[in-house]
Amino acid sequence: MIHIDWILLIAGGWLLLATASLLVLRATRIVARWIFPAGAALGLGLLVVALDAAFSPAEVAELVIGLPGLPMHLRVDALGAYFLVVIGVGVCGTSLFSAGYFRTEEGTAPGLLSFEYHVFLAAMTLVVLADDAYTFMVMWETMAVSSYLLVTANHRLASVRSAGYLYLLIAHIGAIALLMCFGILQDNTGDYRFSNLRSLRLDPAWSSVAFGLAVFGFGAKAGLVPLHVWLPEAHPAAPSPVSALMSAVMLKTAIYGLLRVCLDILQGGPWWWGMVLLALGLASALLGVVFSTVQTEMKRLLAYSSIENIGLIVTGIGLALTFHAYGMTALAALALSAALVHVLAHTFYKSLLFLGTGAVLHATGERNLGKLGGLIRSMPWVAWLVLAGALAGAGLPPFVGFISEWLLLQSFLLTTILPNSFLNMLIPLVAAAVALVVALAGYAMVKFFGVIFLGQPREDKLLQAHDAGAWERLGLLWFAGGVLVLGLMPTLLIELVDPVTRRLVGAGLAPAVHANGWLLLAPSGLERASYGPVAFLCGVGAATLLGVFIARGFFHGTLRRAAAWACGMAPLPVREQARLQDSAEGFGQPIRQIFETFFHVSRELPAPSDARPRYRVLIEDRIWLSAYLPIARAVDATARLVGRLQQGRISIYLLYSFLTLLVMLLLVRA
């Protein structure tokens, strides 16, 4: 059997599991112990098959179902296979975690959740496989609806409902844009196969319109500014494994779509396409990271961080498009590789972080950062594994997050002179912004990890928190292992993305990387730049051991446990001391002050005379206030105007008919 059959079999397997879980609607044990692990196994299978398919020639298949004359066409090529790897990775770990996670009902029967979950998995897989516009759209929207249903699992909460609504609305509007995009791409041929779309040569103006629509449509799904508003609402509302899947995998399907349309179907375009993506990407990255530092809810923090990461990925794609437009294939390959590596890297660490929040949520029932703290002592497994994710999220070596950051900065730096002076001036600025974003991501991650896991527990109930169960640990370990192992072996990643970049921009990094062995990453020659994570880790490790050796070996100080120093005052009770710690708001305060223009802040400050002082600060998104609300108001105002048509008076209605008739007659006469 060839790869595509296996992949279809796996997707079918998920659908089968979905159906099976409908049969055991309320049997939590069966769903948790059998169905989710089986789903995870299929995810692993997908990963294996996709890894093999990535290095094989493209394969096509046709299903019997579909439109008349347009059966569903499927195809797996290097690009698709890469994203199937992403899906496989995400699903495998998340399903393992879910096996332990869904022990109690989340507002919806476990069987139903499992149904929606597995349909969601199959839809994502088929989105990547789709080889015609119809199949793509069907799967795309199935993915959206199934994830919507997962988001609204706990629909008894009003906040969850409104989050779900916003999500599906923006997803649908995005899908509408995609529909128009495909409408343009098919160019009146009525043939929606991608192979046909690829072969058509569109008028440049039309292809730019199609590009714009694709950016809008995929941007809405990926959470690009200013279409990001659903993301920080929906991700916190969903059960944590679902947040993990949505953030780590589903957003990537939008990236896949963007690449498929811009670089595969349209085969690149004028240089300013890249600039558009670059600008949107950077805006998202900056806005995402700044907002994530000031959040006080852990999953919202991560959701904003996802916006940031998507922004970085799109920045990389934008750069690749620009280089591609100027025929600089090597540089385009570098930038694209950076983006693609980041796709996988983000999948690993963001899943890890979201699943970590899931474990915390289960153990404490608390999602507000202001009421967490000190969990490293009661939940060591989760804490240490999440630490790996947080460090990767901060873009620190030797974890996987650093690889993509490194590649991206390299592609900026190695920019030789572009034939456009404007761009030449722009590139350094962009590089600076990227550097700033990455540094701020570190800030956010320190806040995330520090406030949840370190310090004193801010609530008494946190002392009773229990560590994650075996299945959950397994899921976390899968991702944490990936974060570290891939961080140490970036050459594996380069191998994996090489066929993709070759396919899309006509060059790959693998040969350059091969030249220096698998330990060293040097995409453009050793003398220009190199990064050897294994040596790096060994270096740090050896030096640290050296420090320990010096400290322990030569000198003989003893170690004593004592209460923390209380600035000379009598030691406070633990409870009081916990309240003295920096709160989540406090930790974000400097950023809030520096980037004040980003936010719409409303404060409620206590007066000196208040007997029970209250401090409240509400941070809102300016884009929400200045773009979305006016649009909503405009729609309502139009609706009010239109509503006047229906006055209830039959004479008026007759007049409409009469005038319509007259106008039509006049038209005929003319």
Next chain:
Amino acid sequence: MTLSGAVAQLLEIALALAGAPLLLGWVDQCRARLQNRSAPPLVQPYRVLRKLFHKESVVADSASPLFRIAPYAKFGCMTLACAIIPTVSTDLPLATAADAIALVGLFALARTFLALAAMDVGTAFGGMGARRDMLIGFLAEPALLMTLFCVSLITHSTSLANMVETMNRRPFGLEPSLAFAGIAFTIVSLAENTRIPVDNPATHLELTMIHEALVLEYSGRHLAMLEWAAALKLFAYSCIGLALFFPWGIAEIDSPLAMITALPVLVFKLAIGGVSLALIETISAKMRIFRVPEFLATAFLLAVIGLLVHQLLGA
């Protein structure tokens, strides 16, 4: 990896470990002289380290293992940083493991560890110190990266050894972008090494502390490791600055013997650098913490302007 490379690498590490406290002592001495105080001896930092190593370490009850690992991790990071920065030779086997970007990442890693450790105990000052340190870090880090990029653009490389070599070899010429980068780098170094005007390493007033607040809970050998690591960091920064902006006198691959001559040149350059640092610290006053972001943003902007100038002049 050649034998001479290995020797140079070991020599560099040894030099850094041994010499870093000396540099700190030299700066302190100069500053005391400039401020008309009686100067401590040059080996004062060594004495402090020795004293700390002999004291008992008191660890807070609530501290997790992270708290105890952090000092060593920071020490390890700084040692590696010193190992990959070409001080006396550019033929360094470890240099391929990390280029300029990874170097910045290395500093960030150390900072993150320390900030997390400071939050671990759960005291008011630990968290405050962590927050302030990360605040400085998020501005200083991109600024540092940008200054390094200024040089990278000239040398078409981000490999430190290669950058230094190229800077060393190129014919002497005025490079305006480097001037911007140099100023930016100075500012960043001051901030990163907790010197006045950003932070006062000698302060004991909790509310103004940054670095001291981070290490408030540490004592004994852990504090010693941190102090040593801080000295290493100052050494590393000084060396990068000197190597990139005043690269003359560093030994290259093809002339291993030049290392012998490189050492005195380095000592000389460090001495001059120490004096200038002391001078800056003497003539400026510590600024309020809220001014620090502006100060660092200036550095960031200067570095970016440096990049732009480089592009504009069409290097």
Next chain:
Amino acid sequence: MRALLEQSINLYAAILLIVSFAMISQRRILSLVHLYTAQGVTLVLATLTVAGLTHQPDLYVSAALTAVLKVIVIPLGLHRIIDRMNVRWDVEPLLNIPMTMLVGIVLVVFAFNLAMPISQLSASIARATLGIALACVLLSFMMMIVRAKAIPQVIGFLAMENGLFFAATAATNGMPMIVELGIALDVLVGVLILSVFMFQIREQFDSLDIRHLEQLRDDGKDPL
């Protein structure tokens, strides 16, 4: 004789038009019913004339149907309704009468203009009648718009139907029988339903003023 008959059709057409105008200007309901009856009579005459000219037996049946329905049954029914409901009083049109007349004239011009090219093509005996029939339809339509009571509105509706019928007989020499029958049946059932309706409306609203029938609407306050 034949020429005279042909011309007489044009005469009937003119009468229809005049009656339509009279309906627009008439305030009293009872007079409206009378005018409607007059329209019916004119139609019967016109149908008979066309039947005589074209020798179509269908048209005689049609004329008989019209006579029964539009001259006898419907006017009688309307009279009964008016008696039973006691709604003889004058109606207040929504647009004042001179204005309505002016608009009516414009409509007539428009209808003639519209029908001109068709009339020239028409093979039937009375080609000019199509324009007049169209004008009658439009005038009745307008009457329905401006009347505020149920009965005048219904009469407007019936008058419009008359205009159509006239177009069918005069301009096309009669539609196929099955269609004619169907139409007649529909009109009959429709009038029956209408009268039942009017009683129910009156029962529910205590009046036949259709301004009471304005509760279902979408221009109220914002629903959200």
Next chain:
Amino acid sequence: MTVDPIVLLALLILVPIAGGLALAFLGHSRRGPTINVAFSGLTLLMAAALTTEVVQGGPVLGLGERLFVDPLNAFLVALTALVGFTTALFSRPYMRIERERGKMTGPRMRLYHSMYQLFIAMMLVALTTNNLGVLWVAMEAATLTTVLLVSVYRTPASLEAAWKYFILCGVGIAQALFGTLLLYLAADRVIGGGEGALLWTHLVAVKAQLEPHILALAFVFLLVGYGTKVGLVPLHNWLPDAHAEGPTPISAVLSGLLLNVALYAILRCKVLADGAMTNGLPGRSMIGFGILSVVVAAFFLRRQRDAKRMFAYSSIEHMGLMTFAFGLGGPVANFAGLLHMTVHSLTKSAIFFAVGHAAQRAGSQMMDDIRGLLTAGPTLGWGLLLGSLAILGVPPFGVFTSEFLILTSAMRQLPWAAPVLLLALGVAFAAVFARVQSMVFGESNLPPVRHRPALLPVFVHLGLVLLLGLYVPPFLADWYRQAAALIGG
């Protein structure tokens, strides 16, 4: 089977007429609703047999050329019979509850059931007749039956709705008669007088010779006339009132069947007009009406508080979309328009079933009073949720399929129109989904009812729609293609 298709055809019409007569006497009995189901089922059987015959044996012409079935109307006949049957199924417990609650009385039940059958009969006559005049008569008769059905509760609101419905559609249909007349006038010149001049099979044979001037005028009257019944903006004003105030099964058949049949009438006329005219006026005017309907209806959706009224506006929107598709013409758009007819009928009637039952349980059609359907009755909640998603054009349901085809073909043929339509679809989505979500989710406030609701039709319809979204069976596809070709594809 060797039954003469003409017999089937005659039976198809006679069965519901007989049903109407029978139920006029039996409709109030306890078995009344069941008899209603039985007759509808019988009609469905006839329709199924007839369509099989047509699919296998080609078009059927009979009764002196008076009845005519080709692929175009055969599929509508099948659809009408199917929806008629499922609605009768739904209506059985629904009307029983209404009667127990005192909203219906014995005579009203008789009227209701009898008119229901007659309505179906008139729909079938309108569909199968070859005579455009009879088509008009049947449409008018269908209007009359539904007027009685809409007003069956005798509440002030239902009377008002029925009155408006009667007057507006009456006037509209009168214009259609004038159009038919003009058509006859034009045909008269070519074919000569008599019944032949109104037979569609004859007309279509000579369509190129018809006088374009008259045809243009005729088409305008026909479009405005039948367009009133289709619910095209700004002729739509009767539609939301009638849908909201009548019994729910009637809302279902109005949306699901009547509008389709009216559109069918326009299509038949358009074929003739297109044949005679070369300036593409019919297509363009249909495009205009279509866009206007979609856009205006979308904004109206935002203002609704009454569940049935909201879905009535949604019907206007979808009829607009179909009109647009047929206006666009071409094999793809026509195909999509026909498919959209099918899936819209099925989905919308399913939604009305679900909404009707929910409203019955809540005792109010106001959407603010309906909450937590998923908890109150999972099948009901899911039915409404999935139905709404389907009607909003979310795949894998069939509505998406047709919208996909319509909009993608519009994108290049009429680049300015597609964005407008899509914007309107976005607004519609936002408006409807906000309401549906609040009805479906949350804690339930609904008391249970005595009779088990017949929700099977909901899922049967949705299942068919889902099937059409993923797989159009080849025989059906061929059928659609032939039908699309018939209307000029």
